[in-house]
Amino acid sequence: xxxxxxxxxxxxxxxxxxxxxxxxYFLKDEKTWDELVNRNxxxxxxxxxxxxxxxxxxxxxxxxxxxxxxxxxAGKLDAGLCACFVVDFNDTIDEIYKTKYEFALIxxxxxxCGTSLSKLRPRGDDVRGSxxxxxxGPVAFADTISRDMQVITQGGxxxxxxxxxxxxxxxxxxxxxxxxENEDDKKIENANxxxxxxxxxxxxxxxxxxxxxxxxxxxxxxxNAKDIFYMIVEGAWRNGEPGILFQNRINESPYKYxxxxxxxxxxxxxxxxxxxxxxxxxSFDISKFIKKDKSFDFEKFEIAIRLSIYYLDxxxxxxxxxxxxxxxxxxxxxxxGAGIMGYADACLMLEIxxxxxxxxxxxxxVLNFMQKIAESESKILGEKLGIPTECKKLxxxxxxxxLLTIAPTGTTSLISGCSSGIEPIFSEITIRNDKTGTYVxxxxxxxxxxxxxxxxxxxxxxxxxxxxxxxxxxxxxxxxSGVSKTINFPTSTHRDTIAxxxxxxxxxxCKGLAVYRNGSRKVEVLSVxxxxxxxxxxxxxxxxxxxxKMKCINPNCKFILIIKEN
Numbered sequence: 238x239x240x241x242x243x244x245x246x247x248x249x250x251x252x253x254x255x256x257x258x259x260x261x262y263f264l265k266d267e268k269t270w271d272e273l274v275n276r277n278x279x280x281x282x283x284x285x286x287x288x289x290x291x292x293x294x295x296x297x298x299x300x301x302x303x304x305x306x307x308x309x310x311a312g313k314l315d316a317g318l319c320a321c322f323v324v325d326f327n328d329t330i331d332e333i334y335k336t337k338y339e340f341a342l343i344x345x346x347x348x349x350c351g352t353s354l355s356k357l358r359p360r361g362d363d364v365r366g367s368x369x370x371x372x373x374g375p376v377a378f379a380d381t382i383s384r385d386m387q388v389i390t391q392g393g394x395x396x397x398x399x400x401x402x403x404x405x406x407x408x409x410x411x412x413x414x415x416x417x418e419n420e421d422d423k424k425i426e427n428a429n430x431x432x433x434x435x436x437x438x439x440x441x442x443x444x445x446x447x448x449x450x451x452x453x454x455x456x457x458x459x460x461n462a463k464d465i466f467y468m469i470v471e472g473a474w475r476n477g478e479p480g481i482l483f484q485n486r487i488n489e490s491p492y493k494y495x496x497x498x499x500x501x502x503x504x505x506x507x508x509x510x511x512x513x514x515x516x517x518x519x520s521f522d523i524s525k526f527i528k529k530d531k532s533f534d535f536e537k538f539e540i541a542i543r544l545s546i547y548y549l550d551x552x553x554x555x556x557x558x559x560x561x562x563x564x565x566x567x568x569x570x571x572x573x574g575a576g577i578m579g580y581a582d583a584c585l586m587l588e589i590x591x592x593x594x595x596x597x598x599x600x601x602x603v604l605n606f607m608q609k610i611a612e613s614e615s616k617i618l619g620e621k622l623g624i625p626t627e628c629k630k631l632x633x634x635x636x637x638x639x640l641l642t643i644a645p646t647g648t649t650s651l652i653s654g655c656s657s658g659i660e661p662i663f664s665e666i667t668i669r670n671d672k673t674g675t676y677v678x679x680x681x682x683x684x685x686x687x688x689x690x691x692x693x694x695x696x697x698x699x700x701x702x703x704x705x706x707x708x709x710x711x712x713x714x715x716x717x718s719g720v721s722k723t724i725n726f727p728t729s730t731h732r733d734t735i736a737x738x739x740x741x742x743x744x745x746x747c748k749g750l751a752v753y754r755n756g757s758r759k760v761e762v763l764s765v766x767x768x769x770x771x772x773x774x775x776x777x778x779x780x781x782x783x784x785x786k787m788k789c790i791n792p793n794c795k796f797i798l799i800i801k802e803n
Contacts, residue, residue: 243291243537246298247525251732255350261648262309270652271297273308277673280311281551292544299653300525301545304518304644306347308652317346318517318556320644321503321574322563325512328354333357333378340382340399342559344389349398351510353378353500355433359408359452365368375403376412376424383425398504399428402482405438405465408450408457414468417478429504431480431749432469439483439743442466448762470736473752480506481739482749491638491717495570505719506749507644508574513562516572516639516718517552519545520646521601522653524579533603539610546614549573550622550636552656569626574642574718575611577603579655583664585682591661591689592704597711600659604641606714611640642718659712659722661700662690666779692726692755702726702738702752724752 244548249450250270258270267273282289295301305322312316322343327335336352343350358364360374379401386397403413414432416424441448441462451458467636472479487499487509497511508516521541526534553571556563567714580600581591589595619628628638643659650657665683682688683698693699705724712720722736735752742750 242294243540244294244298244300246463248299248560249650250299251302251654254654257648257651262305264312269742277303277308277311279388280316281548281555285732287397288544288547292548295541295544298525299522299698301519301521301541301548302649302653303552304547305648307517307519308649311555315346315557316555317343317348317558318347318516318552319346319558319567320518321508321510321516322350322559323503323508323510323512323514324350325353326565328357337382337385339387339560339563340386340397344386344397346557348401348559348561349504349514351400351402351501351503353402353404353433353512354409354413355402355407355500359457360412360515362452366370371559374409374412375407376409376416379428380416380424380652383428387427396427399426399590400431400502400504401428402431402433402501404484404500405432405434406448406451407453409490410450410465411468414465414472414479417476418472429506429751430478431482431502431506431751433484433500435484438462438466439740443527443740466739467732469738470732470739474732474735474754474757476757477751477753478748480751481742482509483743483747484504486743486746486748487719491631494630494632495638497627501601502719502749504801505645505721506720506751507642509574509719509748510572513560513566514550514570514572515558515563515567516574516642517549518555518574518576518642518644519549520576520578520644520649520653520658521545521607522578522650522655524582524586524655527583528604533583533599535606538603538606542607542610543614545575546573546637546640547612547618548732549575550615550618560600570638571625571628572639573637574639574644574723575607576641576643576658576716577607578653578658580659581656585662585680585685585688586683588687590687592708597707599715600708604712608641608715608717615640618728627674641716643712643716643720643722645721658719659708660691661705662688664690664692665694668699691723692739696727697712699727700725702734703741706741706745706747706750709750711744711748712745722751724750726752726754728756730754764769792795 262273274293280291282316305316306320310316324339325337340350354375357378358372362372364372383399386399389397396578403410445463447459448462449459469479469481473687482502490509492499492511499509499511502509510516519546526538528534541760550573551572553567558567584596613633615635615637616726619634622636624634624636646658662680666679689698689700691700709720709722738752739750778789780789
């Protein structure tokens with residue numbers, strides 16, 4: 238197998254990808270993607286490994302890519318190769334500062350981290366032994382972490398990603414929900430936030446009944462469940478936060494067999510993890526498995542899945558971890574997360590509309606196959622290499638406690654040259670602004686009848702929120718961890734529609750929901766709002782406004798017009 242190249246180069250690496258690699262991923266002596274891949278392969282495999290060459294071709298030609306920390310850090314001294322962490326946050330001064338220190342250590346290794354604020358006593362509660370006498374509260378402590386991590390660059394790669402969660406039953410839940418409400422007094426500015434609700438609470442909302450907030454078995458205040466739920470809706474409508482997590486559903490995972498309970502998730506919510514949990518991820522570009530006759534190459538996909546499960550498993554032993562507790566957890570659970578990207582591209586190649594029954598059925602077929610092969614390979618690896626402590630408690634013991642995750646794949650999808658995760662194409666023409674630069678992408682199929690996107694420049698051909706959620710729910714059926722997906726809404730969306738979306742996601746067994754009403758934030762990574770429907774005077778193509786300048790979208794045209802803003 239190692240001498241046969243079944244993963245040929247079918248899509249050259251783009252100029253945009255090369256620029257991102259140069260700014261974020263290459264080591265000082267690296268200048269090409271080939272050199273980066275060689276570094277990764279040499280670090281993970283010894284020269285005699287039978288999977289070495291075929292895995293190299295698979296990654297080199299971007300059929301599969303490990304997560305960004307692995308690509309960037311493999312081979313470095315004290316290298317952190319994992320993207321997703323969740324740490325504990327307990328209610329003593331020693332534990333609070335221990336958690337803050339763990340965030341810093343994770344940031345230094347290039348990871349993102351989530352934690353639950355639910356164990357911290359409410360603001361204003363008595364604090365014995367303190368000269369101040371009263372607790373600052375979980376939101377205040379979360380804000381200090383958020384500010385500290387703004388100072389620390391995430392492993393030299395990007396700003397640290399953070400997630401804070403809080404139980405709907407915590408006495409400070411209103412302060413948490415409204416933390417980002419005041420634009421002039423920004424709190425927890427660079428972190429994502431999600432409220433954790435259970436089935437009981439959702440039923441109380443439906444029945445318009447009341448519930449009590451509680452901490453350490455003490456009742457604090459009674460609220461109408463619908464009032465608090467609509468505060469979440471208001472925040473989500475206003476600027477996309479907070480999101481919502483369904484506690485019963487996120488604990489329907491392999492961890493339930495081990496007695497480990499999940500209270501939080503990683504920053505993009507694709508990894509619900511127990512405290513001190515860690516997972517490394519990787520994604521297949523499924524658009525590269527579409528054959529010329531528009532069938533899906535399941536035979537090649539199976540080979541890729543088996544190679545990738547083995548590769549991700551090996552990363553666990555090659556990576557370093559920020560604390561001894563996390564190190565031990567990694568070795569005892571061996572969590573990995575293989576997923577997909579390029580789904581929207583695959584739909585276009587198959588000439589089916591994103592969100593259609595055909596597209597959702599295709600997604601289910603691919604993920605069901607991936608689930609079965611991944612489980613099979615992990616069992617084989619368990620027999621060959623051993624089964625760790627926690628995985629022995631599974632109904633069918635295997636090498637890895639979790640196997641599948643669907644991540645956002647922002648920069649990795651750009652490197653691969655495909656659409657991100659299971660998201661639709663963002664727009665006919667998309668402007669991407671990040672720390673590496675500003676990029677313009679035009680989809681050359683946007684006039685086709687089967688083309689659909691998240692945000693249309695004309696308001697047409699947009700994926701509906703129901704289609705978004707049905708796609709998310711279908712994916713979650715086969716994924717033992719989580720699925721990262723944003724549900725886009727038009728600017729004119731009513732708050733009641735957001736509420737309906739939350740309930741639809743709950744009823745369809747999603748693990749949570751993140752929504753975004755287009756244009757509701759001043760700064761957006763992906764944007765279509767600056768597109769001007771004007772023609773270039775030189776070549777006749779469209780021109781768009783970027784950074785105060787009007788530029789032609791034709792890469793061969795040099796037209797630039799500087800715009801002076803009033």
